[in-house]
Amino acid sequence: xxxxxxxxxxxxxxxxxxxxxxxxxxxxxxxxxxxxxxxxxxxxxxxxxxxxxxxxxxxxxxxxxxxxxxxxxxxxxxxxxxxxxxxxxxxxxxxxxxxxxxxxxxxxxxxxxxxxxxxxxxxxxxxxxxxxxxxx
Numbered sequence: 001x002x003x004x005x006x007x008x009x010x011x012x013x014x015x016x017x018x019x020x021x022x023x024x025x026x027x028x029x030x031x032x033x034x035x036x037x038x039x040x041x042x043x044x045x046x047x048x049x050x051x052x053x054x055x056x057x058x059x060x061x062x063x064x065x066x067x068x069x070x071x072x073x074x075x076x077x078x079x080x081x082x083x084x085x086x087x088x089x090x091x092x093x094x095x096x097x098x099x100x101x102x103x104x105x106x107x108x109x110x111x112x113x114x115x116x117x118x119x120x121x122x123x124x125x126x127x128x129x130x131x132x133x134x135x136x
Contacts (some may be wrong), residue, residue, distance in 0.1 A: 034110040038122055041108035045127040046086055052076040053131035056091060056100035061090045061133035066093045073102050081106065087126065096131035 046049040060069035070091035077086050081082045083106055090103035107114060114123035 006094045006109070007061075013092055027103055030112050034108075034113040034123075037110050038113065038125070041106055041125045042080065042127065045084065045104050045125050048080040048131060049076055049102045049127045049129035050131060052104070053100045053102040053129045054134075056093065057098055057131045057133040060093050060100060061098050064095075066095070069093050069100060070109065073100065077102075094125060099130055100133075101128065101130040103128045 033097040056069040056073035060066065063069070070093070073091050074086050077084055085105050087103040087105050090105075092101045093099070094101075103122070103126065108120045108123045108125055110123045113119040
């Protein structure tokens with residue numbers, strides 16, 4: 001093997017290594033973006049569920065009507081995020097204490113996670129929040 005041929009072989013190998021590293025870097029970048037999206041969706045769901053629970057417990061305190069309290073929670077959820085839903089049977093009011101428990105669901109917007117069976121469950125966000133009635 002002469003020197004020219006060997007340098008050509010090494011140049012090809014370096015190119016393959018660079019391409020492999022770029023592919024790995026792209027996958028890590030996409031995974032990071034998906035992770036941030038899922039975390040933001042979890043925080044948003046917790047905030048919306050907490051606000052809905054507070055409104056439901058306040059409504060129940062004023063009206064003592066579970067239906068109206070749950071409707072108040074559903075309105076808060078719909079106004080906050082049209083893509084977020086109140087889970088079936090996701091509004092429970094404790095008539096004894098007036099505490100409202102709200103369960104919301106939203107699928108995080110992801111590039112990769114929601115498309116694979118192994119990671120799909122991470123992109124599906126469900127949050128449960130409970131709030132007591134206001135004291136004033």
